[in-house]
Amino acid sequence: MIATVPSATLLGVEGRPVDVEVHVGIGLPGFTIVGLPDAACRESRDRVRAAFLSSKLPWPNRKVTVNLAPSGVRKGGAGLDLAIAVGLLAATGELPDDSIQGHAFIGELGLDGSVRRVSGVVAVVDALDVATVVVPRECTAEAALVGRHDVHGVGSLRELYEVLVGFDVWPDVATTEVSPAPYDGPDLAEVRGQHVGRWALEVAAAGGHHLLLIGPPGSGKTMLAARLPGILPRLAPTQALETTRIHSAAGLAVDGLVARPPFRAPHHGASDVSLIGGGNAAMRPGEISMAHNGVLFMDEMGEFARHVLDGLRQPLEEGVVRVARAKATVVYPARFLLVGAMNPCPCGDAAGPGGCYCSPAERLRYARRISGPLLDRFDLRVLVSRPDVGDLLGGAPGESTAVVAERVAVCRQLAAARGAVLNAHLTGAQLDEFAPLTHAAERVLEHKLRTSALSARGLDRVRRVARTLADLDGAPPAVDEHHVCAALELRAALPRAEAVA
Amino acid sequence: MMTIHSVTLDDPDYPSLLINDHQAPAKLYYRGSLTALEGPRVAIIGTRRCTHYGRQVATQLGLELAEAGVAVVSGLALGIDGAAHTGALSVGGAPVIGVVGSGLDVVYPLRHRGLWHDVATQGLLVSEAPLGAAPEPWRFPARNRIIAALADAVVVVESHMAGGSNHTVAAAIDRSVPVLAVPGPITSSASAGSNRLLVEGCAPVTEVDDVLMAIGLEARGPRRRRDRRPPPGPAESAVLAAIGWSPSSLESISLRTGTPPAAVAVALTRLEADGWARAVDGWWERRAPPP
Numbered sequence: 001m002i003a004t005v006p007s008a009t010l011l012g013v014e015g016r017p018v019d020v021e022v023h024v025g026i027g028l029p030g031f032t033i034v035g036l037p038d039a040a041c042r043e044s045r046d047r048v049r050a051a052f053l054s055s056k057l058p059w060p061n062r063k064v065t066v067n068l069a070p071s072g073v074r075k076g077g078a079g080l081d082l083a084i085a086v087g088l089l090a091a092t093g094e095l096p097d098d099s100i101q102g103h104a105f106i107g108e109l110g111l112d113g114s115v116r117r118v119s120g121v122v123a124v125v126d127a128l129d130v131a132t133v134v135v136p137r138e139c140t141a142e143a144a145l146v147g148r149h150d151v152h153g154v155g156s157l158r159e160l161y162e163v164l165v166g167f168d169v170w171p172d173v174a175t176t177e178v179s180p181a182p183y184d185g186p187d188l189a190e191v192r193g194q195h196v197g198r199w200a201l202e203v204a205a206a207g208g209h210h211l212l213l214i215g216p217p218g219s220g221k222t223m224l225a226a227r228l229p230g231i232l233p234r235l236a237p238t239q240a241l242e243t244t245r246i247h248s249a250a251g252l253a254v255d256g257l258v259a260r261p262p263f264r265a266p267h268h269g270a271s272d273v274s275l276i277g278g279g280n281a282a283m284r285p286g287e288i289s290m291a292h293n294g295v296l297f298m299d300e301m302g303e304f305a306r307h308v309l310d311g312l313r314q315p316l317e318e319g320v321v322r323v324a325r326a327k328a329t330v331v332y333p334a335r336f337l338l339v340g341a342m343n344p345c346p347c348g349d350a351a352g353p354g355g356c357y358c359s360p361a362e363r364l365r366y367a368r369r370i371s372g373p374l375l376d377r378f379d380l381r382v383l384v385s386r387p388d389v390g391d392l393l394g395g396a397p398g399e400s401t402a403v404v405a406e407r408v409a410v411c412r413q414l415a416a417a418r419g420a421v422l423n424a425h426l427t428g429a430q431l432d433e434f435a436p437l438t439h440a441a442e443r444v445l446e447h448k449l450r451t452s453a454l455s456a457r458g459l460d461r462v463r464r465v466a467r468t469l470a471d472l473d474g475a476p477p478a479v480d481e482h483h484v485c486a487a488l489e490l491r492a493a494l495p496r497a498e499a500v501a
Numbered sequence: 502m503m504t505i506h507s508v509t510l511d512d513p514d515y516p517s518l519l520i521n522d523h524q525a526p527a528k529l530y531y532r533g534s535l536t537a538l539e540g541p542r543v544a545i546i547g548t549r550r551c552t553h554y555g556r557q558v559a560t561q562l563g564l565e566l567a568e569a570g571v572a573v574v575s576g577l578a579l580g581i582d583g584a585a586h587t588g589a590l591s592v593g594g595a596p597v598i599g600v601v602g603s604g605l606d607v608v609y610p611l612r613h614r615g616l617w618h619d620v621a622t623q624g625l626l627v628s629e630a631p632l633g634a635a636p637e638p639w640r641f642p643a644r645n646r647i648i649a650a651l652a653d654a655v656v657v658v659e660s661h662m663a664g665g666s667n668h669t670v671a672a673a674i675d676r677s678v679p680v681l682a683v684p685g686p687i688t689s690s691a692s693a694g695s696n697r698l699l700v701e702g703c704a705p706v707t708e709v710d711d712v713l714m715a716i717g718l719e720a721r722g723p724r725r726r727r728d729r730r731p732p733p734g735p736a737e738s739a740v741l742a743a744i745g746w747s748p749s750s751l752e753s754i755s756l757r758t759g760t761p762p763a764a765v766a767v768a769l770t771r772l773e774a775d776g777w778a779r780a781v782d783g784w785w786e787r788r789a790p791p792p
Contacts, residue, residue: 193752193756194752195752195755195756195761195762196750196751196752196755196762197752199762199763214783344782381783382751382783383750383751383752383783383784384752385750385752385753444770444774447774469763481767482763482764482766482767484770485766485767485769485770485771486762486763486766486767488766488770489751489762489765489766489769489770490766492751492780492782492783493782493783494782494783495782
């Protein structure tokens with residue numbers, strides 16, 4: 001007597017379908033799981049047995065063999081418990097064969113027969129090619145996000161059994177959407193002063209432009225950056241799915257769908273593997289992939305190892321990172337908004353130009369930590385200075401996150417209407433179409449180009465930022481002089497390689 | 502003997518320049534005409550123990566400022582103060598303003614009796630000291646704050662490390678009056694204080710144009726070299742003034758002018774294109790006219 005039940009496990013970012021074959025035959029009573037189960041998977045034997053007994057289901061006193069096909073691929077986690085239990089019920093004839101036709105089962109069993117949630121349900125369900133999927137009740141909404149299946153949630157093995165044999169009907173699918181949790185992070189209103197910093201933050205969010213904040217210690221770079229996710233719009237369902245998958249694959253505690261843009265802030269001691277992804281035993285997505293559709297904040301950017309920083313260049317350009325190892329090549333999505341923060345020079349230069357006590361050589365070394373090509377990828381580079389004393393003490397609070405987020409959302413919709421995801425991704429041809437320059441704006445850029453203050457690549461970047469600025473400014477069809485001027489000014493700052501007179 | 506007038510704080514004639522000062526004198530005695538306060542005013546101050554160089558510079562600055570229509574404000578003391586007024590009085594271009602520490606009927610220093618009279622006739626001589634008040638030492642620091650309050654800019658020609666000019670400079674900074682200093686030889690004790698000011702970021706004066714620009718007047722230029730740069734418009738001038746004489750970030754310029762950063766960016770781009778300012782790594786600084 002044999003039964004086959006479809007299920008799936010998580011491998012990397014993707015779910016992999018697994019067929020759970022249960023054979024109940026003559027022989028000494030026993031329970032064997034084959035097909036490269038890991039420890040958690042092998043222990044399912046004891047959980048399933050206890051759950052059977054607690055649920056008052058008959059336990060077969062025969063030889064039970066469970067095979068997890070394909071047998072050559074490692075299976076991990078406890079998510080196959082439910083499939084094994086159902087297979088066992090079917091193989092012993094407790095369930096009619098047709099009752100589980102076209103059903104897949106995912107869930108972990110408790111010893112009391114309850115069905116517990118598993119992580120990465122989204123990716124796992126997505127891998128299944130059946131009509132109906134049964135998942136733990138808490139995961140119903142999450143599984144329904146995939147949208148291709150009939151999803152049923154169950155709370156216990158007994159409940160599932162009653163439904164399958166026809167004593168009961170499926171409990172109502174909890175149609176409650178994954179509640180759009182209101183933003184509860186730090187609010188932009190808490191940032192005093194910092195008019196330029198706030199402005200740059202808004203432009204970065206609206207156009208998806210990478211942002212470099214340069215300023216002395218204590219000037220509020222980190223404070224600003226931490227408020228960026230709040231003004232970004234909520235993730236679209238597909239984005240949320242992508243990000244959720246990555247997070248669950250990376251072993252982060254995924255608590256439902258990642259609905260808000262993630263904010264990742266790796267320490268500057270990060271290795272290239274931790275940042276980019278990889279590793280030898282289990283390929284694991286790096287910080288840049290965990291920041292997919294969100295913000296990667298690199299504080300003290302000058303302190304990161306240079307080869308680590310340069311590893312960012314390809315993902316910044318392509319939105320994915322290809323990690324090649326001897327065993328496998330994996331492509332991780334990595335489209336993130338990069339926010340860097342650094343001091344103008346090693347001493348921090350709190351006093352402003354002229355007050356720094358670094359030697360020119362030290363300054364140069366520090367500035368060179370960030371290579372030219374990487375620096376060039378920042379559309380926005382601004383100086384952040386310590387806030388004005390008046391602003392700190394009793395100045396009027398700035399605009400709140402909600403207000404700015406609204407403007408950002410409008411701006412992003414404009415970009416979407418043009419067919420580009422974000423203004424930062426506009427191609428040269430799209431720029432000509434969507435960001436034509438007024439005569440005055442052209443003159444400004446022409447002067448900059450003539451005096452070699454702007455490179456050809458820089459020109460496109462300035463035009464993209466100018467488009468975003470125009471969008472924030474009532475979205476005129478053509479980009480005007482003041483948008484271009486502001487865009488130029490917003491990418492002017494650099495770590496100070498040479499002394500300012 | 503000319504008449505000595507007096508005004509009190511609640512008097513409608515009380516100079517509007519002082520009325521909002523946080524240390525406004527309650528009662529002001531003056532000789533001459535209060536109309537002298539109406540045009541642009543620059544204070545030229547410095548040590549009594551000046552060098553020949555200092556005297557020469559003070560005289561020349563006084564003369565050239567007066568030619569440009571700027572009233573020279575000074576304390577009528579020996580040394581730099583006197584030299585500045587002497588220079589200013591040598592041309593009939595603009596009124597001069599003297600602020601003294603003693604009562605207006607007590608001429609001090611006696612050596613400047615003639616100057617005292619000339620200032621009172623060609624301009625304005627003021628004091629907060631009551632008539633008959635002797636030139637006691639404590640009156641001079643108090644006098645210096647009035648000098649700072651009356652001036653659009655303060656030029657320190659020569660000063661020792663610890664000198665009375667420090668009081669004026671402090672009072673000027675307190676009132677957001679720009680302070681400029683004339684560079685001197687680093688070996689000269691008389692220039693130690695003024696050079697210190699330069700070290701601390703004070704704008705240097707190498708010619709009268711530097712002073713004129715600091716108070717927002719058009720540089721006198723053509724006499725020696727023509728500034729071919731197109732004059733900045735009103736918005737640009739305000740931004741240029743806000744950059745001051747030290748590198749400034751967009752944020753600080755925006756704060757100083759009270760203009761949103763976007764508008765400042767436009768002005769900066771224009772100023773840069775016209776050669777008035779330039780940016781180094783995001784820090785803006787003013788540029789001298791091309792030679």
